[in-house]
Amino acid sequence: MNTVTRPRILVVGAGFAGVECVRRLERKLSPDEADVTLVTPFAYQLYLPLLPQVASGVLTPQSIAVSLRRSKKYRTRIIPGGAIGVDLKSKVCVIRTITDQIVNEPYDYIVLAPGSITRTFDIPGLTDHAFGMKTLAEAAYVRDHVISQLDLADASQDPDERASRLQFVVVGGGYAGTETAACLQRLTHAAVKRYPRLDPGLIKWHLIDIAPKLMPELGEKLGSSAQEILRRRGIEISLGVSIAKAGPEEVTFTDGRVIPTRTLIWTAGVVASPLIATLGAETVKGRLAVAPELKLPGDDGVFALGDSAAVPDLAKGDGAMCPPTAQHAQRQGRHVADNVIASLRGGPLKPYVHKDLGLVVDLGGTDAVSKPLGIELRGLPAQAVARGYHWSALRTNVAKTRVMTNWLLNAVAGDDFVRTGFQTGKAARLKDFEYTDAYLTPEQVRAHIEGAGRQG
Numbered sequence: 001m002n003t004v005t006r007p008r009i010l011v012v013g014a015g016f017a018g019v020e021c022v023r024r025l026e027r028k029l030s031p032d033e034a035d036v037t038l039v040t041p042f043a044y045q046l047y048l049p050l051l052p053q054v055a056s057g058v059l060t061p062q063s064i065a066v067s068l069r070r071s072k073k074y075r076t077r078i079i080p081g082g083a084i085g086v087d088l089k090s091k092v093c094v095i096r097t098i099t100d101q102i103v104n105e106p107y108d109y110i111v112l113a114p115g116s117i118t119r120t121f122d123i124p125g126l127t128d129h130a131f132g133m134k135t136l137a138e139a140a141y142v143r144d145h146v147i148s149q150l151d152l153a154d155a156s157q158d159p160d161e162r163a164s165r166l167q168f169v170v171v172g173g174g175y176a177g178t179e180t181a182a183c184l185q186r187l188t189h190a191a192v193k194r195y196p197r198l199d200p201g202l203i204k205w206h207l208i209d210i211a212p213k214l215m216p217e218l219g220e221k222l223g224s225s226a227q228e229i230l231r232r233r234g235i236e237i238s239l240g241v242s243i244a245k246a247g248p249e250e251v252t253f254t255d256g257r258v259i260p261t262r263t264l265i266w267t268a269g270v271v272a273s274p275l276i277a278t279l280g281a282e283t284v285k286g287r288l289a290v291a292p293e294l295k296l297p298g299d300d301g302v303f304a305l306g307d308s309a310a311v312p313d314l315a316k317g318d319g320a321m322c323p324p325t326a327q328h329a330q331r332q333g334r335h336v337a338d339n340v341i342a343s344l345r346g347g348p349l350k351p352y353v354h355k356d357l358g359l360v361v362d363l364g365g366t367d368a369v370s371k372p373l374g375i376e377l378r379g380l381p382a383q384a385v386a387r388g389y390h391w392s393a394l395r396t397n398v399a400k401t402r403v404m405t406n407w408l409l410n411a412v413a414g415d416d417f418v419r420t421g422f423q424t425g426k427a428a429r430l431k432d433f434e435y436t437d438a439y440l441t442p443e444q445v446r447a448h449i450e451g452a453g454r455q456g
């Protein structure tokens with residue numbers, strides 16, 4: 001069999017969008033039609049919406065890391081590494097492997113699905129002292145960190161230290177921040193039973209956002225219900241407020257308040273992966289500007305989707321872009337696979353249209369709000385919909401079983417307050433977890449490829 005003549009499809013990123021695309025290509029293309037390659041730094045697809053439950057110890061990290069190798073039908077070649085640059089002219093993707101080797105991967109079709117990274121601002125101390133909630137390592141780190149604050153506060157004789165270790169700040173009132181604050185507050189609240197020396201009155205969670213509302217997509221009534229639930233549980237919500245500066249032992253809010261704390265969790269939005277900037281192509285707020293067919297205008301072999309692409313939201317119209325959600329990423333993954341196949345076979349490409357199905361917000365325990373198909377739900381029914389939705393969206397039966405078992409165990413046995421210590425002593429800044437400084441500039445990509453060409 002001559003492998004050289006088959007078209008090469010390169011998919012970058014094994015998230016919601018990338019994995020959905022690869023699986024559909026495997027199903028719909030015969031092995032003789034094209035070679036499919038996937039570049040991914042990790043050997044799993046991360047189910048991000050359940051990260052706050054890993055951070056709060058309800059789920060083990062492995063349960064939301066869905067294996068890419070569960071079936072013999074999965075025939076895609078996987079390159080373990082991250083793409084650090086793409087040269088559209090020579091159709092080459094530059095990859096840094098997990099052993100730090102730089103390799104050039106030529107392609108005929110490229111599907112860019114590297115997702116997003118945490119959006120930060122030029123706030124003094126922010127990138128040095130804040131934790132994100134975007135990777136499995138971050139969630140596991142935050143879990144250890146929060147439990148260690150309980151342990152250290154419990155052991156400390158110094159009232160100031162105790163107070164600062166027991167205050168926690170989460171910035172970002174979207175679903176990621178709200179769920180993170182809610183799930184972790186539940187954990188620290190439950191700690192009172194296991195740490196008899198701790199004064200429950202000292203444990204305090206702050207959830208702040210510069211916007212005037214939490215999760216505006218929920219609408220007026222449901223949004224107020226969510227706020228009410230959180231306030232009842234003792235989470236102090238401050239709206240119209242952000243961070244003025246962050247230090248190792250205190251955070252200053254823009255309204256002048258200084259909060260003694262060792263825990264700042266930053267979830268104030270996302271921006272496209274830095275990989276997108278290496279293309280030197282047009283972007284919209286950092287996301288790669290694509291046509292409704294999910295392809296780069298003027299370049300037949302380049303497709304992009306998910307959080308890293310600005311995809312016109314045709315269902316909404318009015319020039320709207322699809323929001324960065326798993327719901328869109330997954331559907332765009334299937335759609336892009338169909339369009340790549342159509343390109344390959346000389347067929348017409350179809351525009352992507354999807355009407356939002358709603359939102360589910362798990363606030364831990366029996367607290368939740370959901371809006372499936374516009375129906376507003378609260379409490380247990382909302383929680384059943386939220387967990388049912390996430391459970392059914394997990395790709396493999398093994399992952400489903402792990403998650404369900406963890407949920408049942410946590411409901412029956414409660415939290416165990418175990419710190420694993422796996423990441424103790426490691427650098428824990430946003431860029432360490434999200435590898436944001438690993439990328440090349442467009443000029444470096446060009447120079448690298450020209451250099452490789454001369455050597456070859």
Ligand SMILES: Cc1cc2nc3c(=O)[nH]c(=O)nc-3n(C[C@H](O)[C@H](O)[C@H](O)COP(=O)(O)OP(=O)(O)OC[C@H]3O[C@@H](n4cnc5c(N)ncnc54)[C@H](O)[C@@H]3O)c2cc1C
Pocket residue numbers: 012013014015016017018039040041042044045046048049050051052081082083084113114115116133134175176177273275305306307308324325326327328329330360
């Ligand atoms: C805490 C949290 C809660 C959320 N809750 C919800 C929710 O309830 N509902 C909802 O719809 N959405 C939710 N989202 C958003 C949703 O997870 C994202 O919109 C979705 O994951 C985007 O899919 P994606 O495939 O574009 O990116 P991702 O799923 O992030 O996948 C990107 C993949 O690319 C890999 N990658 C990154 N850079 C490179 C590179 N250079 N080379 C190769 N691979 C790379 C990453 O490791 C990752 O595997 C949540 C997000 C977070 C963080």
